[in-house]
Amino acid sequence: MSDGPGPDDVADLIADLESGHRAAEDAQARVEERGEGDLTAVAEQYDRLQELFDTYEEEATGDGDFKIFIEFQEEMEKFVDGLADDLPHRECFEEVDDVMQQRRLTESDFAEARAALSPAADDAALLEERDATRSRYEKLRTRAERRVRELDERIADLEALVAMGEADLDAPVERLREPIEAYDDAVTDAFRAFKGEASARDVLEFVEATAAFPLVEFRQPPAKLTEYVETHPTGTEPIPSLLEYADYSNSKLDHYVDDGAALKTAIGASQTYLRRLDGGPLTVSWPPPTAGELHFLARELIQVTGRFAPDDVVAKARTVRSLADREDYDRLRTSAQAREQLDDEERERLQSGAVQADLEATRAAREELAATLDELPG
Template identity: 40%
Template sequence: MSDDDPVSELRTAATKLDAYREDVETVGRDELRRLATTYRDVERILDRFEERATDPDDFQGYIEFRETLTDRLESAPADIRHGEAFIQANDALTTAVTSSLSSSDFERARTLLADVRADVELLESLQDAEDAYRSKRRAVQSAKAELESRIDRLERIEELGRADIDAPISELRTPIERYNEAVTEAFERFRRESSARDVVDWLSTAELFPLVGMPSPPPRLESYLHTADVGDEPLSKLVEYTEYSRSKLDHYVDSPQEFDAAVKTNSQFLHRVDGEPLTVSWPPAPASTVRWRARELVSVVGRFASESVVSEARSVRRLVDRTDYERLREAAIAREELTDDQREKLRRGVISDELSSVRDEYEHVVSCLDAHPPLGD
């Protein structure tokens, strides 16, 4: 990996974090927190009162400043770190009644508190280092996820490369395409020639066969079509009616309002009802999936299609009984998924070399994450 990769950046962040931790622990985290509280309060007092305390005409401002600063310093622990610096800064901001403070006095006080400020900034630097560590570790975790994804893709390519690419996949494809064409035409005929009521009833029955995957009819639509005369019309006519105005629709249905509520609101569903869920995908699914789904398809398709279409479904079902089904299926998947470039790389061993390199890089990243655990809250 390059010097600016996530692993190197995490290691650098860890080194900086360790250094700041050591500096903080040398003083003591609780001691620094106590010091930081006092210093920030004093800093705010200086910022708040500087303009008034340096105004010769605002004696009251000077008095309020002195009282506020004195009260805060007196409330600080007697053994506070850099206590002498606070005393010196306070002395620099104390003047006789006949004199007034200047901006240079405030500047000198802040200078006297420089060592205090440096210690306080240790805590801020430690927090920044912890934030940077967390950020860099997340980057390494992202790199790990990306490498895992690359390994999965390369392993998949290698797996597909082991398929018998020259196997006669048409022995699977031809029966499946023949069935898909037949069932699509049969369903279009069923949808076109049957009443909407019959189609919806068939969809309700198809719910008993979940592997088929036909959409379930909306209950309100189903109930309406069972009672309304318009249920005798084909689905295509109902879809046409959904585009009519209320006044025009009044000539075709008994209650346009009921029609709109039950049918028009489900017009998208009516548009989506087609034979696509009844088809078999290519490349086909594993044998167990096709076996059980084809059985359900035979039952469902037989309720609206001719015996010839059902016979095609049975032909698909019998495909999984072939001893070479999985070999042909893997060959079909390989032909679909592998590009010419990937096949050439497989032939030359490039994929294997790349996979080995990525695995090494992955182990490198995992080792880095193991060596640099997440920070506790």
């Protein structure tokens, strides 16, 4: 238990959150100072011009395709003519056009054009910086929120560990274990007999019916398997017989069933499911669940076992349900958990006070991180 991530990184995460928020605010302030509308207009035209350069530079320079060269100059002229008169840094774009309107272009001409565009590039960079810092801050917040949830889980684990450390290890847990084990053994045997003697059709119908009981977690049978046992005469035979048939050769199988191929297909594909089908989902775990969980689980088990098991098994399920009403149930359950789950290292840490100190440090770190998230805008 309590092996989840500790609080050691919380101080660094808080520092990152605060610096990330400041960076995002500073970047937004620079955008607002220049005017977001003006920056957006410049950035859009800057990006359009970069796309023109990317499209034409290689073929329009040197001894490239003259037709492409003329096309590029025409595109440049249309680009500049289409610029708004009040566009910030319009003169930079016009200067680029002047550089490009030559008989022959070289790589140095494009380098000169890009240098002339540096004021527009700086404006576009302000928006990129704003978006990048905002994205980083949002990711930091997501990481911090996830960290709070992790710390909540660790706190719950440590609290449970502390509670087990306070448990009475000499408590008479057999008062819970004996009736639970008696029920588990009885229901396991009863289901084994049911599976071995009842028709496959009845067994699978029972398993399908347990879907209405969410705490009885049987894996539902494959659809092709249930279809086969419902529609073929061999579905009235027990599951062990069907598994035995599936191992027969085709010629031998023909003496036992009408449609050997259908059996081979349906049962052969579901052999693992059928062999593993047992009463495990009908048993109660040890250490047992909380009193509330045991009450609802046992209530479902009483209804489910009543569909196939002898009366004495159902009576044992009722006895298990009554355990949840014991005044000392929580004490006995905690003692059972402590005996089953505490290892030597955890016992030593509990005795030394290390677990309690870890719990207090984790709580403090969780509260500090949550407070920081509340204080900083999302």
